[in-house]
Amino acid sequence: MSDDEFSLTKVQKSLAGYVSINNNLRHYRKTNIVARNDLERMKPNIVRIITGGGSGHEPFSIGYVGEGMLTACVCGEIFASPSVTNILTAIVTAGARPGSSILLIVINYTGDRLNFGLAGEIARTKYGFNVETILVNDDCSIENVRKSVGKRGLAGAVLIHKIAGAMAAMGKELGEIADFCNDLLQNQKLATIGFTFTEKEDESVENIEIGRGIHGEPGIEKIEKTPNFERIVEIVMEKLLKAVPRGTEIRKPQVAFLFNNLGGATNFAISTFANIFLKEVRVYYDVQLTLEGTFVTSHNVEGMSVTILRLDGKKDEILDYLRFPVKIAANVPFNIVREMNPPDDHPVARYDSEYFIDKFELDERLYEIKHGEIGIEAAKKSLLGICDILIKCEKLLNGMDAEFGDGDTGTLITGAAKALLQAINSDKINFMYPAVMLHEISDVLQKNMGGSLGAIFCIFLQGAAEAFIFDQDVVTVGHLQLWLLALKFGMRAVMKYGLAEVGDRTILDALQPGIEKLEEGMAMNPSLKDIIDDFATACEEGADRTKEIMPKSGRAAYGFSEGKAFKAETNDPGAQVIGIIARATYEGIKSVFNKHNIE
DSSP, X not given: OOHHHHHSOHHHHHHHHHHHTOTTEEEEGGGTXXXXXXXXXXXXXXXXXXXXXXESSTTTTGGGBSBTSBSEEEEEXXXXXXXXXXXXXHHHHHHOSXXXXXXXXXXXXXXXXXXXXXXXXXXXXXXOOEEEEEXXXXXXXXXXXXTTTXXXXXXXXXXXXXXXXXXXXXTOOHHHHHHHHHHHHHTTOEEEEEEXXXXXXXXXXXXXXXXXXXXXXXXXXXXXXXXXXHHHHHHHHHHHHHHSOOOSOSSOOEEEEEEEEOBSOOHHHHHHHHHHHHHHHXXXXXXXXXXXXXXXXXXXXXXEEEEEEEOTTOHHHHHHHHHSOBBOSSOSSSOBOOOOOOOOOOOGGGGOOTTGGGGSOOOGGGGSSOOOHHHHHHHHHHHHHHHHHHHHTXXXXXXXXXXXXXXXXXXXXXXXXXXXXXXXXXXXXOOSSHHHHHHHHHHHHHHHOOHHHHHHHHHHHHHHHGGGSSSTTTOOSOHHHHHHHHHHHHHHHHHHHHOOOTTSSSTHHHHHHHHHHHHHHHHHOXXXXXXXXXXXXXXXXXXXXXXXXXXXXXXXXXXXOTTSOOOOSSOOHHHHHHHHHHHHHHHHHHHHHXXXXXX
């Protein structure tokens, strides 16, 4: 065994072996990317489809990479999201050139949602790729899920992969594919429920847990023992009928079903369940297609899931997509074209792409809007002040976070601020071009600030940068209007990928009043300093009001219920950071403006 083999992780060794026995794939070892082996031969107008997530769910998602389905997938460690850098590398690798159309299919778990969201924003606003994101959230076991968490993504993702892959292979455009798949996900047409169990020789079933997650998350109901699968079928049917309603029409809805083995169930057990289930389900639905196999696993858990896909109005089109031929490695009941070639342990290291992204050229539109000399001085002065005050507030922020969290927000922020100071002092932040500056700040935070808050701030900065490349041909407003737009775009990105809203006790509750005050001041106040002072005050007051807001987003949300009295001792630490940044920005601008006698 080579020294290189010894240095590989458990997941990388598994991926290397999988690629070695499936010749239509290639493996970028250092970034855990598995891609089609014909990337260079793909037509430039074909939409590239990328997905991924934690390992341990095989054949998902490496088994679905190939002609007619996925272009590439990015694998994390066992049950852990892949890094933003690896996801971004997959986008750049699969896309090949700026302007390429990329569809990210994201399975709804917080880490995947934030990391894929951030990578997509970077690819779109920094490198010029055309990126759309689909969030798969087909779990119907848990009702009234918190919006900030959302429903989990389960085996329905495979049907989305299949449909999107076929549409891309047929030459459909990115927007059409995204709209088609989102219609299935957002309009009660796709739902999945899973359960675990222990099969006994006398046909009885024990240790049943309905709704148990594919990472071992607790389910919604436990049943010690039943004589057969009939009680389980009743519960599954009840959930599916709520998620994909039958409606009031006499004609039964046309549907397809996917029966998925979670890894450790016998074919005998799944067939026994399906026999009972299909007799019951045909009372309510017109079953047009059934698929059974091992699509998404949870290691070797003894269990299964059932996915329903409503076909009404698009039956022939959807069935054509599901029957479209593919060249994939997974042994599932799709129309797979097999190439019976001998295994080839080709030297996949030659494809390794680690760090090449640093050499990728930035989108030239980032350089279209620039600061003047005073703007450069004000931006640098403000950022230096922000870093200085955040470092001084470490204990304050840790104390605020300790009330409902881990008590480490101040430590994380301080580490990022120190790294940012080092970057500024090393002339690694380009203050001339606002869009470039925001991207470079985001790069520093991405590498030096962990946790979900770090990802949220990076997503905000990437979204904000879009304001400076947005409809440049028609933008005739001044820089302050563009910064207002940047704040709005940043908020929009945080709401999209963080699934948060104003009123959830997050950074949004400090940003929104600041934005409103800034917009109001721009319409009424001729003094730029006064406008920014009022903006900072509004952000600070918004942060103070978070004491009265019950957490509805992030880890802190799990300890509280609606309808109960709530009063916190401290502000939300993320909102407090926004207030600190806003005030330090004002102080920096005021200092420079006073120096140059600017009102």
